[in-house]
Amino acid sequence: APVVDKEVDFAQYFCTYAFLYHQKEMLSDRVRMDAYFNAVFKNKHHFQGRTVLDVGTGSGILAIWSAKAGARKVYAVEATKMAEHARALVKSNGLQNVVEVIEGSMEDVTLPEKVDVIISEWMGYFLLRESMFDSVICARDRWLKPTGVMYPSHARMWLAPIRSGLVDDKWNDYGGAMDDWHRFLDDTKTSYGVDMSVLTNHFDEEQQRYYLQTSLWKNLHPHQVIGAAAIVKEIDCLTATVADVLNVRANLTSIINSPNTRLCGFGGWFDVHFRGRKEDPAQQEIELTTAPNTENSTHWGQQVFLLHPPIHVSEGDDLDISFAMDRAKENHRLMEVELGCKITMSSGTPMPPFSKKFHIE
Amino acid sequence: APVVDKEVDFAQYFCTYAFLYHQKEMLSDRVRMDAYFNAVFKNKHHFQGRTVLDVGTGSGILAIWSAKAGARKVYAVEATKMAEHARALVKSNGLQNVVEVIEGSMEDVTLPEKVDVIISEWMGYFLLRESMFDSVICARDRWLKPTGVMYPSHARMWLAPIRSGLVDDKWNDYGGAMDDWHRFLDDTKTSYGVDMSVLTNHFDEEQQRYYLQTSLWKNLHPHQVIGAAAIVKEIDCLTATVADVLNVRANLTSIINSPNTRLCGFGGWFDVHFRGRKEDPAQQEIELTTAPNTENSTHWGQQVFLLHPPIHVSEGDDLDISFAMDRAKENHRLMEVELGCKITMSSGTPMPPFSKKFHIE
Ligand SMILES: Nc1ncnc2c1ncn2[C@@H]1O[C@H](CSCC[C@H](N)C(=O)O)[C@@H](O)[C@H]1O
Numbered sequence: 001a002p003v004v005d006k007e008v009d010f011a012q013y014f015c016t017y018a019f020l021y022h023q024k025e026m027l028s029d030r031v032r033m034d035a036y037f038n039a040v041f042k043n044k045h046h047f048q049g050r051t052v053l054d055v056g057t058g059s060g061i062l063a064i065w066s067a068k069a070g071a072r073k074v075y076a077v078e079a080t081k082m083a084e085h086a087r088a089l090v091k092s093n094g095l096q097n098v099v100e101v102i103e104g105s106m107e108d109v110t111l112p113e114k115v116d117v118i119i120s121e122w123m124g125y126f127l128l129r130e131s132m133f134d135s136v137i138c139a140r141d142r143w144l145k146p147t148g149v150m151y152p153s154h155a156r157m158w159l160a161p162i163r164s165g166l167v168d169d170k171w172n173d174y175g176g177a178m179d180d181w182h183r184f185l186d187d188t189k190t191s192y193g194v195d196m197s198v199l200t201n202h203f204d205e206e207q208q209r210y211y212l213q214t215s216l217w218k219n220l221h222p223h224q225v226i227g228a229a230a231i232v233k234e235i236d237c238l239t240a241t242v243a244d245v246l247n248v249r250a251n252l253t254s255i256i257n258s259p260n261t262r263l264c265g266f267g268g269w270f271d272v273h274f275r276g277r278k279e280d281p282a283q284q285e286i287e288l289t290t291a292p293n294t295e296n297s298t299h300w301g302q303q304v305f306l307l308h309p310p311i312h313v314s315e316g317d318d319l320d321i322s323f324a325m326d327r328a329k330e331n332h333r334l335m336e337v338e339l340g341c342k343i344t345m346s347s348g349t350p351m352p353p354f355s356k357k358f359h360i361e
Numbered sequence: 362a363p364v365v366d367k368e369v370d371f372a373q374y375f376c377t378y379a380f381l382y383h384q385k386e387m388l389s390d391r392v393r394m395d396a397y398f399n400a401v402f403k404n405k406h407h408f409q410g411r412t413v414l415d416v417g418t419g420s421g422i423l424a425i426w427s428a429k430a431g432a433r434k435v436y437a438v439e440a441t442k443m444a445e446h447a448r449a450l451v452k453s454n455g456l457q458n459v460v461e462v463i464e465g466s467m468e469d470v471t472l473p474e475k476v477d478v479i480i481s482e483w484m485g486y487f488l489l490r491e492s493m494f495d496s497v498i499c500a501r502d503r504w505l506k507p508t509g510v511m512y513p514s515h516a517r518m519w520l521a522p523i524r525s526g527l528v529d530d531k532w533n534d535y536g537g538a539m540d541d542w543h544r545f546l547d548d549t550k551t552s553y554g555v556d557m558s559v560l561t562n563h564f565d566e567e568q569q570r571y572y573l574q575t576s577l578w579k580n581l582h583p584h585q586v587i588g589a590a591a592i593v594k595e596i597d598c599l600t601a602t603v604a605d606v607l608n609v610r611a612n613l614t615s616i617i618n619s620p621n622t623r624l625c626g627f628g629g630w631f632d633v634h635f636r637g638r639k640e641d642p643a644q645q646e647i648e649l650t651t652a653p654n655t656e657n658s659t660h661w662g663q664q665v666f667l668l669h670p671p672i673h674v675s676e677g678d679d680l681d682i683s684f685a686m687d688r689a690k691e692n693h694r695l696m697e698v699e700l701g702c703k704i705t706m707s708s709g710t711p712m713p714p715f716s717k718k719f720h721i722e
C-alpha cells in the first residue's frame with residue numbers, strides 16, 4: 001500500500017483535525033451526532049461496566065458518551081493536539097476517572113488491557129477517503145476482545161446515476177480556462193517574444209484534471225437521482241481487512257427511473273449501521289446515512305463524478321456499471337476511481353460504452 | 362533556523378509550483394514580466410557571451426530571455442517537475458544549446474563552472490515569505506564569480522499606515538463566529554448532554570488568530586495609504602546573508618497625511634531594483650515595485666496588518682513604529698510579525714502605545 005512519509009501525513013492530513021473549528025463542524029452535524037448518540041444511549045447494555053476504545057477521539061465526544069452510558073473505562077486515543085482539549089472536556093464533565101485520553105497515533109499506542117467495544121467515527125467522503133478505517137482495523141486486531149463489539153458494525157458504499165447542472169458549469173469553466181490560455185499564449189509571444197504553445201497539451205491536461213476529472217463535494221437533491229441506487233461495497237467492521245478496502249471493485253446495475261433526462265454522472269455516498277455483534281446484538285439498531293436528503297444533509301454530502309458530455313437517457317434504460325477505486329499513488333488518503341458504463345436503452349438498443357477516470361481529492 | 366522536514370517542505374511549498382496554472386499566474390503579471398524583461402534586454406551587456414544561473418526557473422522564462430539576450434550558457438535550476446516543461450519550452454524555442462535545465466534543489470545541484478550572472482525571481486509576499494532568498498544566497502556563495510552580478514541587485518521592504526473597511530469586516534466575522542459558538546454550546550448541552558464551555562477560550566484564540574491576527578493579501582488603493590511609507594529593510598543581494606534576513610528588526614517613523622481618518626492598520630510591500638554591480642553597473646536601471654497602484658497592481662498585492670479597533674488619527678500625527686519579523690516556528694517559509702506603535706498627535710499629546718502580533722500565512 002502506498003503510504004506517505006509520516007511527517008508529511010501529519011502536515012497534510014492530521015493538521016486540520018487540530019483545529020476546534022473543524023471538530024465543531026463535525027459536532028454540528030446533527031445527522032451524525034444523533035446517530036452516534038442514539039447508538040450509544042439506546043444500547044447501554046453494550047457499555048455498562050465495559051471497557052471502550054475510541055479511535056480518534058477528537059474533542060472526546062464519543063468517549064464522553066460512552067462513559068455516560070456506564071462504561072467502566074474508556075481509552076480515548078487522538079493523534080493531534082486536540083487530545084489536550086478532549087482531556088479538558090472530560091475533566092470539566094467530571095469523567096476523568098473513567099475516560100483516559102491518550103495523545104498518539106493509534107498504530108503506536110499501547111493499552112493496559114483489551115476492550116469490549118471499539119467506537120470510532122472514521123468515515124471520510126464516500127466512506128473510504130482519508131483511509132482512517134485502516135487505523136480502526138489495526139486497533140481492532142490488537143485491542144478488541146474476541147467477544148468485542150464494533151461501533152459502527154457495518155458500512156456500505158452506494159452509487160446512483162444523477163443529473164446535475166454542475167456538468168455544464170464545469171465544462172464552461174474548463175472552456176474559459178483554455179480560452180484564457182490561448183490569449184495568454186498570444187500575449188506572451190507578442191509582448192515577450194516567447195512561444196509557449198508547446199505547453200498547451202500539458203496545461204490542457206492539468207485543467208481537465210482539475211475541472212473534469214476531480215470528483216466534487218455536493219449535497220444533491222433527491223430529485224437529482226435519476227435511477228436506482230446500487231451498493232458498491234459492504235463492509236463488516238468486525239472482520240474486514242485492509243486488503244478488503246484497498247482496491248474496491250464492483251459490477252453494478254441500475255435502471256433509469258426518470259423520463260427524458262440527462263445522465264450527468266454518478267453520485268456516491270455511504271451509510272453505516274450500529275447492530276452490535278451476532279452473539280451480542282444491538283437492542284435498537286441505528287443507521288447513519290449520507291444519502292441525498294432535503295432535510296437531513298450531512299457534512300459528508302455526496303461525492304459527484306461528472307460525465308462530459310452528459311448522455312440523454314430515459315425511464316427504463318439499463319446501466320451496467322463497472323466501478324474501481326484505488327488509493328492515489330502520491331497520497332494513500334486520497335482515491336482514484338474508474339467508472340465504466342454500458343447503457344442499454346429500454347428499446348434494447350445498446351449505446352456506445354464509455355469509461356472515465358476520476359480523482360477524489 | 363527552524364527548517365521543516367524536506368519531504369514536508371516539498372508537499373507544502375514546492376507542490377504548487379509544479380502546476381502550469383500557478384506558473385501562468387506569475388507569467389501573466391505584467392508588472393513583474395515587464396520589469397524582468399526590461400532588466401534583461403536593456404542590459405544586454407551583462408548577458409552577451411556570459412554564463413548565467415537562473416535560480417528556480419519555473420517555466421524557464423528568465424533563462425530563455427537570458428539566452429535571447431546573448432548568454433553563452435544558462436543553467437536553469439528548478440526543484441519541481443516543472444523542469445520538464447521548462448526543458449520542452451527551451452527546445453521549442455531553439456535554445457537547447459544554450460539553456461541547460463537541471464531538475465533539483467539549488468542547494469543540492471553541482472554546476473560545471475561559476476557564473477557571471479545570477480537571475481532569480483525569488484520574492485514572496487512582503488518580499489521574504491517563502492524564504493526562497495536563502496536559496497539564492499546559497500547559489501551566490503557557491504556559484505557566482507567574484508565579479509558576478511545579481512538580478513535583481515537590491516530589494517527593500519516598505520510599511521505604511523492605512524485605512525481599510527476590512528477592519529470592520531474581519532471584526533464582524535470574528536463576532537459572528539463567536540456568536541455561533543455560543544449557540545453551538547447551548548445546542549450541544551441541550552441535545553447531547555455535554556457542556557463544552559471549557560473549550561471557549563481556546564476556540565476564541567483560534568478565531569482571533571484566524572480573523573484578527575493573520576495578515577491579509579490585498580490590492581490597496583493608493584488613497585487607502587494615509588501616511589508616509591517607510592523603509593523597513595534594505596537588502597543588497599550581492600552581500601546579504603541568511604542571518605540578515607532571518608530576524609528583521611526596524612524602528613520607523615511615519616506621519617499621517619490625511620485629515621480625520623482611521624488608522625486601520627499597516628500595509629506592507631516591497632520593491633526590487635536591477636542596478637548591476639558597482640564595477641559593472643546597469644546601462645539602464647530597472648525597478649519592480651509592488652506598492653499600491655491603481656493601474657499596475659501585481660499578483661503580490663500588499664500584505665495588510667489590521668488593528669482592532671482602529672484608531673482615530675489626523676494630518677500631522679506622528680507614528681513611531683517598531684517592527685519585528687521572524688520565521689514561524691513550525692514552518693520556516695511563513696512569518697510572524699510584531700508591530701508596536703506610539704502615536705503622538707499633532708497637538709503634541711501622546712496616545713497610549715500598543716503592540717500586536719500577526720502571522721503571515
Ligand atoms: N491513526 C490515528 N490515531 C489517532 N487519531 C487518529 C488517527 N487517525 C485519525 N485520527 C483522529 O481521528 C479523528 C477523526 S474525526 C472524529 C472525531 C470524534 N471522534 C467525533 O466523532 O467527533 C480526528 O481527530 C483525527 O485526528
Ligand SMILES: Nc1ncnc2c1ncn2[C@@H]1O[C@H](CSCC[C@H](N)C(=O)O)[C@@H](O)[C@H]1O
Binds near residue numbers: 388421440465482
Ligand atoms: N531551492 C530551490 N531550488 C530549485 N528551485 C526552487 C528552489 N526554491 C524555489 N524554487 C522554484 O523557484 C520558482 C520560483 S517562481 C519563479 C519562476 C520563474 N523564474 C519565473 O520568473 O516565472 C518555483 O518554480 C520554485 O519551484
